Amino acid sequence: MGKIRVGICQMRVDLDKSSNLKKADNMIREAAANGSDFVVLPEMFNCPYENKYFPIFAETYSGETTRMLSNLAKELGIYIIGGSIPEEDNGSIYNTSYSFDRGGKLIGKHRKMHLFDIDVEGGIRFKESDTLEYGNNVTVFDTEFCKVGVAICYDMRFPELMRLMALAGAEIIIVPAAFNMTTGPAHWHITVRARALDNQVYFIAASPSRDLDFTYHAYGHSCIVSPWGEIIKEAEEKECILYGELDLDVVEKVRRELPLLKHRRTDIYDVYKK
Numbered sequence: 001m002g003k004i005r006v007g008i009c010q011m012r013v014d015l016d017k018s019s020n021l022k023k024a025d026n027m028i029r030e031a032a033a034n035g036s037d038f039v040v041l042p043e044m045f046n047c048p049y050e051n052k053y054f055p056i057f058a059e060t061y062s063g064e065t066t067r068m069l070s071n072l073a074k075e076l077g078i079y080i081i082g083g084s085i086p087e088e089d090n091g092s093i094y095n096t097s098y099s100f101d102r103g104g105k106l107i108g109k110h111r112k113m114h115l116f117d118i119d120v121e122g123g124i125r126f127k128e129s130d131t132l133e134y135g136n137n138v139t140v141f142d143t144e145f146c147k148v149g150v151a152i153c154y155d156m157r158f159p160e161l162m163r164l165m166a167l168a169g170a171e172i173i174i175v176p177a178a179f180n181m182t183t184g185p186a187h188w189h190i191t192v193r194a195r196a197l198d199n200q201v202y203f204i205a206a207s208p209s210r211d212l213d214f215t216y217h218a219y220g221h222s223c224i225v226s227p228w229g230e231i232i233k234e235a236e237e238k239e240c241i242l243y244g245e246l247d248l249d250v251v252e253k254v255r256r257e258l259p260l261l262k263h264r265r266t267d268i269y270d271v272y273k274k
């Protein structure tokens with residue numbers, strides 16, 4: 001199996017949806033021109049990450065953002081993991097990620113399952129559930145290379161969800177995310193590394209760049225982690241495209257040499273579940 005080339009667009013998100021879409025379009029084209037098979041966008045790439053903007057920027061499917069992603073995937077012949085956007089459906093708003101194959105076909109749709117409701121003393125307070133509804137599905141889909149799992153930001157803190165994706169066959173987990181300047185320095189690296197290592201997958205985390213003009217300051221540091229738990233590529237906080245190569249033989253090798261997934265004691269775990 002050949003290498004899979006990935007381009008993560010760590011883009012700056014601003015207040016104007018059309019300029020966010022233009023920016024995403026330019027960065028996707030550049031990542032494709034540089035040979036990316038998978039182009040990945042960050043969480044809420046068309047909308048500032050603040051509750052008050054989610055209803056204003058929300059789109060039903062298919063809307064202008066998803067049509068743009070589908071058309072670009074087809075025109076450029078690439079997979080696009082379209083970060084996330086506010087999705088409106090039946091009067092509710094979700095934080096939703098759409099993925100498209102090289103023909104522009106929708107192959108994955110993930111609604112953030114764990115909403116970011118936190119209140120850290122001296123740090124950050126955020127309550128996504130003030131505006132958003134919970135997604136209820138684990139998202140794993142086929143690509144020409146392997147199965148890929150997608151989740152969104154806070155979802156990555158829940159090892160149970162990541163494990164379900166690995167058990168469903170994911171060899172790559174992709175997480176559009178926007179940690180912040182309270183939780184990012186404390187937890188970003190340890191979380192992405194732990195989830196890669198637990199599940200012996202390539203773990204790709206895609207953040208927006210940091211913008212101090214908004215109230216929510218994204219941490220940045222998009223990265224690619226190997227199935228051995230090493231960060232093999234990492235951005236700083238500024239806008240950039242981060243490139244990396246994945247080799248599925250490494251997933252196979254790590255899983256063969258250190259067979260964590262096979263050594264699970266489901267006979268015991270199942271007893272405790274009852």
Ligand SMILES: NC(=O)CC(=O)C(=O)O
Nearest residue numbers: 116153154178179180183
């Ligand atoms: N923004 C999120 O969903 C999650 C986050 O910032 C964190 O878990 O920390």
